[in-house]
Amino acid sequence: MLRIQAGALAALLLPAAAPAQELPVVKLFTTGGTIQSLGKDRLKLAEYREGRIDGETIVEAVPEASRLARIEVQAISAVSSVRMGAEQGLPLARQLAEELARPEVAGAIVTHGTTTLEETAYFLHLTVRTTKPVVVIGSMRPWTAVSRDGPLNFLGAVRTVLTPDAAGKGVLVLLNDTIHSARFVTKRHTYHIETFVSPDVGPLGFADADRVVLYRSPVTRHTGDTEFDLDGIEELPQVDIVYGYQEASRAPIDALVKEGAKGIILADSAPAHGNAVLEALAAGVVVVRGSRKGAGRVVLSDRTAARSEITADNLHPQKARILLRLALTRTTDARELQRIFNEY
Amino acid sequence: MPPPGIDLPHVVLVSVGGEIATNCDTPLDLADCASGGETFAPATWTRDLPDLGLVARIGTEDLRAFSGADGGAAPEHWQALAGRLQQLAGDPEVDGVVVTHGADGLADTAFFLNLVLPTRKPVVLVAAQRPWSAVSGDGPLNLYDAVRVAAHPAAGGKGVLVVANQEVHAARDARRTSAYRMDGFGSVDLGLIGVADPDVVRFFTEPTRRHTHRSEFELAALPESLPAVEIVAAVPDAPGRLIEAALAAGAKGLVVDGAAGLSAGQLAALRRAREQGIVVVATSATRGGRAPEVTALRESGVIPGDNLTPTKARTLLRLALAKTTDPTEIRRFFREY
Numbered sequence: 001m002l003r004i005q006a007g008a009l010a011a012l013l014l015p016a017a018a019p020a021q022e023l024p025v026v027k028l029f030t031t032g033g034t035i036q037s038l039g040k041d042r043l044k045l046a047e048y049r050e051g052r053i054d055g056e057t058i059v060e061a062v063p064e065a066s067r068l069a070r071i072e073v074q075a076i077s078a079v080s081s082v083r084m085g086a087e088q089g090l091p092l093a094r095q096l097a098e099e100l101a102r103p104e105v106a107g108a109i110v111t112h113g114t115t116t117l118e119e120t121a122y123f124l125h126l127t128v129r130t131t132k133p134v135v136v137i138g139s140m141r142p143w144t145a146v147s148r149d150g151p152l153n154f155l156g157a158v159r160t161v162l163t164p165d166a167a168g169k170g171v172l173v174l175l176n177d178t179i180h181s182a183r184f185v186t187k188r189h190t191y192h193i194e195t196f197v198s199p200d201v202g203p204l205g206f207a208d209a210d211r212v213v214l215y216r217s218p219v220t221r222h223t224g225d226t227e228f229d230l231d232g233i234e235e236l237p238q239v240d241i242v243y244g245y246q247e248a249s250r251a252p253i254d255a256l257v258k259e260g261a262k263g264i265i266l267a268d269s270a271p272a273h274g275n276a277v278l279e280a281l282a283a284g285v286v287v288v289r290g291s292r293k294g295a296g297r298v299v300l301s302d303r304t305a306a307r308s309e310i311t312a313d314n315l316h317p318q319k320a321r322i323l324l325r326l327a328l329t330r331t332t333d334a335r336e337l338q339r340i341f342n343e344y
Numbered sequence: 345m346p347p348p349g350i351d352l353p354h355v356v357l358v359s360v361g362g363e364i365a366t367n368c369d370t371p372l373d374l375a376d377c378a379s380g381g382e383t384f385a386p387a388t389w390t391r392d393l394p395d396l397g398l399v400a401r402i403g404t405e406d407l408r409a410f411s412g413a414d415g416g417a418a419p420e421h422w423q424a425l426a427g428r429l430q431q432l433a434g435d436p437e438v439d440g441v442v443v444t445h446g447a448d449g450l451a452d453t454a455f456f457l458n459l460v461l462p463t464r465k466p467v468v469l470v471a472a473q474r475p476w477s478a479v480s481g482d483g484p485l486n487l488y489d490a491v492r493v494a495a496h497p498a499a500g501g502k503g504v505l506v507v508a509n510q511e512v513h514a515a516r517d518a519r520r521t522s523a524y525r526m527d528g529f530g531s532v533d534l535g536l537i538g539v540a541d542p543d544v545v546r547f548f549t550e551p552t553r554r555h556t557h558r559s560e561f562e563l564a565a566l567p568e569s570l571p572a573v574e575i576v577a578a579v580p581d582a583p584g585r586l587i588e589a590a591l592a593a594g595a596k597g598l599v600v601d602g603a604a605g606l607s608a609g610q611l612a613a614l615r616r617a618r619e620q621g622i623v624v625v626a627t628s629a630t631r632g633g634r635a636p637e638v639t640a641l642r643e644s645g646v647i648p649g650d651n652l653t654p655t656k657a658r659t660l661l662r663l664a665l666a667k668t669t670d671p672t673e674i675r676r677f678f679r680e681y
Binding site: 183200201204210213219296299301313 | 498511517531533534535536537539541542543544546547548549550551552553633634636637638650
């Protein structure tokens with residue numbers, strides 16, 4: 001079966017072999033992460049602090065990709081995903097928009113560490129005004145590992161960018177042959193290959209060996225249809241997440257208000273949060289009710305609406321934070337903020 | 345919530361029967377009416393569940409005559425059902441249609457309607473895992489949610505929808521995933537396209553494959569009886585007798601479930617079938633993932649059935665064979681629908 005699939009893949013790739021200058025351009029932006037990381041030996045699957053490879057190395061390792069497209073590499077950073085944030089996200093979004101405006105560019109790929117991959121992907125989904133495909137990839141195993149997933153994820157991303165159906169669907173996330181929307185995807189395992197899932201909603205499609213197929217299109221607003229504009233924005237308002245659990249203290253909320261946070265996302269809440277939230281609202285801090293459960297919408301109750309709190313729909317707290325930071329660049333009005341959470 | 349009034353959307357409740365239209369003699373009859381019971385006319389719903397009037401002006405139509413043994417529309421009545429649903433959807437006074445159905449065959453009826461109804465209005469199929477009379481029965485909430493979805497402006501243009509367990513699924517991908525538990529429907533490999541939550545109906549995605557108003561299959565052009573297509577399971581040590589029997593009985597097409605596991609006898613029988621011009625479609629027996637367009641299938645002239653279940657692949661092949669026997673064209677149908 002493996003032999004047959006490899007044959008099918010080769011058959012798929014061969015007809016596209018054309019002189020390099022006639023091929024569409026695919027931009028590869030690199031930010032770091034496991035996909036670019038090196039371990040001591042090939043059995044070090046979860047430990048890799050021996051330096052990083054650059055984007056050119058990825059391209060050279062998968063020559064089939066260069067038969068489909070002219071890959072242009074652009075390094076943004078070389079860090080673990082927990083070090084990513086607006087400092088890298090803002091220039092990345094701007095450079096993506098600039099490069100995607102070139103007519104010869106078919107789309108873009110972004111490498112990223114997996115832990116916060118969904119946050120950067122959703123940020124780009126909300127800010128990059130384009131209808132061209134943007135595919136964020138990572139890998140669960142380092143570049144040096146046996147059965148590493150990085151090369152096939154990269155090739156799948158190139159094939160996805162070149163699939164006409166992929167246009168206009170917003171930012172896509174591809175690992176393990178599975179294509180997710182940045183809006184719904186989350187990392188749900190620490191190291192398995194099958195780690196990225198879109199709870200309830202499921203993936204949009206698959207980069208299968210024979211063909212890239214897309215079965216779904218997101219109906220929430222994104223990319224070409226976004227109202228968010230990064231022009232003139234140098235930094236984003238501070239928004240933090242407070243976790244709810246048995247006997248949780250109100251101290252994190254008080255500390256964040258004191259520190260000057262403009263918004264707080266509640267990942268569920270505890271009784272002691274009640275008065276702290278009321279005081280935060282009185283101080284002009286926006287509070288969004290999210291959930292730590294991982295699936296399902298936070299249902300808008302009459303009480304929540306009466307208190308001017310916002311609900312996060314089915315956005316995970318870490319994504320609700322991204323949306324609220326961008327929303328606060330436009331408004332602090334509770335009704336308008338709720339509209340934004342309903343639409344994006 | 346708005347008060348009942350003439351501004352509410354008009355939703356027609358069509359009963360084809362099913363658990364959702366069945367009262368058993370005791371509330372602990374959860375799987376079937378072991379102690380007796382019977383299906384009821386749609387007026388019972390509006391009497392038992394007056395809340396429906398809060399979200400829509402309800403009309404009812406009793407089409408239980410189309411029901412088969414499993415409480416869902418019998419395939420021989422599919423075309424008549426589709427014809428009546430298209431009339432209802434074509435009525436400018438109607439905003440949406442809800443069809444109640446037995447849970448068992450619902451996904452297949454939904455897929456057929458998804459391919460032949462040219463409407464952009466919401467057509468929602470709904471079932472219950474438990475009889476209407478059951479303790480903690482899911483029928484009432486499912487029916488209420490189906491009406492809310494059919495009355496929702498965003499529900500149009502997304503193809504035929506399946507509502508159950510507060511979820512909205514696309515007809516193409518919906519499958520029954522449990523015989524009696526509450527999470528009775530899912531879209532394997534994919535997922536729901538929307539939710540009927542306590543506060544709002546909300547859509548997250550929409551299907552991209554062709555359906556309803558974007559379908560090229562015309563109800564009016566269908567023969568009274570669709571071409572015969574049989575399903576054969578690939579079994580590593582099976583002789584080819586079932587395939588030969590299907591052909592002898594007049595099958596014009598075959599769906600082979602699990603093509604990678606065909607026996608030598610089955611392969612030989614399929615080769616003879618192909619020589620007679622029988623169209624063969626392969627589905628993946630894994631119930632997750634597509635039957636890949638691999639070299640071996642391509643060379644043997646077998647058409648990959650994408651990620652469709654064998655029964656759905658059969659429905660699409662029957663509709664396809666009513667139009668053409670050209671394998672290139674049929675291959676296109678399986679890529680586009």
